[in-house]
Amino acid sequence: MVAMHSDPRFLDLKRRLTGFVFPASIAFLAWYLLYVVMSVYARGVMSTVLFGDVNVALVFGVLQFVTTFGIAILYSRYANRRLDPVADELRAELTGAPAHDELRGGRA
Amino acid sequence: MSEVSGMLLAAEASSSSRVITMLLFTVMIAATLGITVWASRQTKTAADFHSGGRSFSGIQNGFAIGGDYMSAASFLGIAGMIALFGYDGFLYSIGFLVAWLVALLLVAELLRNSGRFTMADVLSYRMQQRPVRTAAAVSTIVVSIFYLLAQMVGAGALIALLLGIQPGETFLGMDADTAKIMGIVVVGILMIVYVSFGGMKGTTWVQIVKAVMLMGGAALLTVMVLAEYGFSLGALMSDASQASGAGQSFLEPGLRYGVEVPGDALQTLWNKLDLISLGLALVLGTAGLPHILIRFYTVPDSKAARKSVNWGIGLIGSFYLLTLVLGFGAAALVGKEAITAQDAAGNTAAPQLAQVLGENVGGDTVGAVLLAVIAAVAFATILSTVAGLTIASSSSLAHDFYNSVLRKGRASEREEIKVARLSAFGIGAVAIILAIFAQGLNVAFLVALAFAIAASANLPTLLLSLFWKRFNTQGAVAGIYGGLVSAVGLVVFSPVFSGSEKALIPSIDIAWFPLSNPGIVSIPLGLLCAVVGTLMSGENNPRRFAELQVRALTGAGAEGASQH
Numbered sequence: 001m002v003a004m005h006s007d008p009r010f011l012d013l014k015r016r017l018t019g020f021v022f023p024a025s026i027a028f029l030a031w032y033l034l035y036v037v038m039s040v041y042a043r044g045v046m047s048t049v050l051f052g053d054v055n056v057a058l059v060f061g062v063l064q065f066v067t068t069f070g071i072a073i074l075y076s077r078y079a080n081r082r083l084d085p086v087a088d089e090l091r092a093e094l095t096g097a098p099a100h101d102e103l104r105g106g107r108a
Numbered sequence: 109m110s111e112v113s114g115m116l117l118a119a120e121a122s123s124s125s126r127v128i129t130m131l132l133f134t135v136m137i138a139a140t141l142g143i144t145v146w147a148s149r150q151t152k153t154a155a156d157f158h159s160g161g162r163s164f165s166g167i168q169n170g171f172a173i174g175g176d177y178m179s180a181a182s183f184l185g186i187a188g189m190i191a192l193f194g195y196d197g198f199l200y201s202i203g204f205l206v207a208w209l210v211a212l213l214l215v216a217e218l219l220r221n222s223g224r225f226t227m228a229d230v231l232s233y234r235m236q237q238r239p240v241r242t243a244a245a246v247s248t249i250v251v252s253i254f255y256l257l258a259q260m261v262g263a264g265a266l267i268a269l270l271l272g273i274q275p276g277e278t279f280l281g282m283d284a285d286t287a288k289i290m291g292i293v294v295v296g297i298l299m300i301v302y303v304s305f306g307g308m309k310g311t312t313w314v315q316i317v318k319a320v321m322l323m324g325g326a327a328l329l330t331v332m333v334l335a336e337y338g339f340s341l342g343a344l345m346s347d348a349s350q351a352s353g354a355g356q357s358f359l360e361p362g363l364r365y366g367v368e369v370p371g372d373a374l375q376t377l378w379n380k381l382d383l384i385s386l387g388l389a390l391v392l393g394t395a396g397l398p399h400i401l402i403r404f405y406t407v408p409d410s411k412a413a414r415k416s417v418n419w420g421i422g423l424i425g426s427f428y429l430l431t432l433v434l435g436f437g438a439a440a441l442v443g444k445e446a447i448t449a450q451d452a453a454g455n456t457a458a459p460q461l462a463q464v465l466g467e468n469v470g471g472d473t474v475g476a477v478l479l480a481v482i483a484a485v486a487f488a489t490i491l492s493t494v495a496g497l498t499i500a501s502s503s504s505l506a507h508d509f510y511n512s513v514l515r516k517g518r519a520s521e522r523e524e525i526k527v528a529r530l531s532a533f534g535i536g537a538v539a540i541i542l543a544i545f546a547q548g549l550n551v552a553f554l555v556a557l558a559f560a561i562a563a564s565a566n567l568p569t570l571l572l573s574l575f576w577k578r579f580n581t582q583g584a585v586a587g588i589y590g591g592l593v594s595a596v597g598l599v600v601f602s603p604v605f606s607g608s609e610k611a612l613i614p615s616i617d618i619a620w621f622p623l624s625n626p627g628i629v630s631i632p633l634g635l636l637c638a639v640v641g642t643l644m645s646g647e648n649n650p651r652r653f654a655e656l657q658v659r660a661l662t663g664a665g666a667e668g669a670s671q672h
């Protein structure tokens with residue numbers, strides 16, 4: 001287990017994971033906060049009517065739904081392609097190894 | 109529409125509607141108890157009790173996540189808020205949805221791979237067990253009790269309203285006040301029974317059934333609302349904004365949150381900061397709610413956990429879009445006057461809308477039936493959320509506190525399950541009593557407070573545990589207590605608690621913190637406590653950290669599904 005932590009393949013897996021989830025988290029949090037801050041401080045912009053009764057605020061709100069669904073889909077596709085195969089390979093190697101006791105060593 | 113909107117729910121809730129409502133409530137109680145009896149026969153091991161044997165599929169758990177998360181506050185509260193304040197209710201629901209990305213990207217899979225039953229399993233993995241588990245159990249129970257209290261007080265009021273009992277009126281010999289207490293007691297007893305007998309299996313199935321009912325009910329009402337407007341959203345929106353009396357500003361932010369007070373620049377500033385603070389707590393709180401976190405343990409592996417969060421996001425997102433239509437529909441078809449006459453906070457807007465829609469389609473009888481159906485859906489909503497909260501608290505008490513702290517991990521599975529069942533009784537009893545005393549309180553802020561504590565105490569420590577090598581026992585303990593105390597403490601000194609007529613304790617004035625939502629201060633404070641606490645202690649366990657990360661990322665050594 002501990003040795004695996006410095007295995008190049010594990011380091012690659014970790015880079016792949018954090019390389020997606022950290023930037024994505026910062027992006028969606030910034031995007032959400034921009035929406036909240038604009039709802040508070042840029043009401044003039046938010047109330048601009050685009051067509052009919054549809055204003056910027058409504059479009060911005062619906063876009064939050066779109067980006068949430070979008071990021072979830074993108075992440076899942078990324079995880080299926082780029083994370084799962086590596087994780088599966090490393091897990092098979094670790095659980096096949098004789099050092100089975102160490103796996104269960106933690107009183108989690 | 110003015111004739112319709114002028115009528116009150118109570119006047120319309122004829123005895124026929126009440127009889128149907130009671131009948132549906134009874135059917136639902138019987139069905140959920142049936143599920144509980146079945147589940148209790150399947151519950152043998154600790155993994156069965158705490159995690160439903162980890163054998164639910166991703167889709168099943170996705171529905172259960174929806175059932176757990178879409179509380180009465182979501183269904184009735186947000187629909188009512190949109191009906192009364194328009195856009196701001198929608199804004200509130202968006203925080204609840206976006207928050208799920210934190211759970212999906214940073215928490216769900218890693219937690220599933222590295223823990224067993226509770227949040228504390230991950231927090232304490234590379235720490236000294238007893239102090240960290242104690243802190244995590246305290247925070248789990250505080251968050252869950254606040255959330256539970258909000259649901260139960262709401263349930264009492266709601267059941268009285270759904271049965272259409274007005275002050276001064278009696279039903280089955282109960283006046284409104286007695287009916288409220290009866291509502292709290294019935295909900296409390298049911299959740300104790302679900303959890304202590306059915307464990308996580310029973311709770312999960314109750315949540316799945318509820319999610320299907322809720323989505324079905326909301327979709328039906330949405331189609332009926334849109335049909336009234338020839339399926340033109342534009343026509344619905346313009347009618348809603350006109351009927352609201354607020355005109356165009358009904359469709360813009362600012363009627364409910366971040367309100368601009370003319371001539372009072374300071375109060376305006378606080379109101380605006382308060383909304384940002386609320387937004388932060390909502391978006392960062394979800395992934396720290398213990399009753400949500402333990403749902404990820406009910407599936408066989410981390411891929412299923414990912415799939416279940418995706419289903420949850422799909423269901424919750426669609427539901428909030430439906431709620432927008434329902435809120436606008438209630439504003440247009442029921443009207444502000446009729447809604448506030450029934451309930452000042454707008455919590456009955458959705459059932460009232462159901463009644464009006466039914467009447468428009470097929471007269472009083474259909475109105476009564478549809479009202480009863482939506483009332484039953486609301487009742488199911490309350491039951492499944494309180495069950496989820498109860499099992500989160502009782503699992504943490506039994507697994508973290510009793511077994512790990514008191515018995516130093518030596519308790520047998522049988523003992524742990526027995527203690528978990530007893531804990532469900534204890535927590536249920538405490539919740540019933542507190543809820544009866546808390547009845548007069550404005551409970552909306554309790555939910556926001558639960559989110560703020562989860563975001564301040566739980567999420568920072570959880571993320572630091574998974575990603576920061578240097579993190580240690582003192583940091584985890586300081587982070588949890590620091591976040592917990594600052595969130596609760598700031599609320600005690602906020603205008604919600606004292607110093608105004610609307611406060612919990614109007615007779616005293618100790619309010620110096622100007623915001624009613626503590627998140628903007630308490631979340632950074634919780635994080636700061638965790639970091640400073642860590643750096644002030646020399647403890648450093650890179651080997652256990654390496655082990656935790658390898659487990660979390662690869663799933664090696666993760667608990668598998670139990671074989672029955």
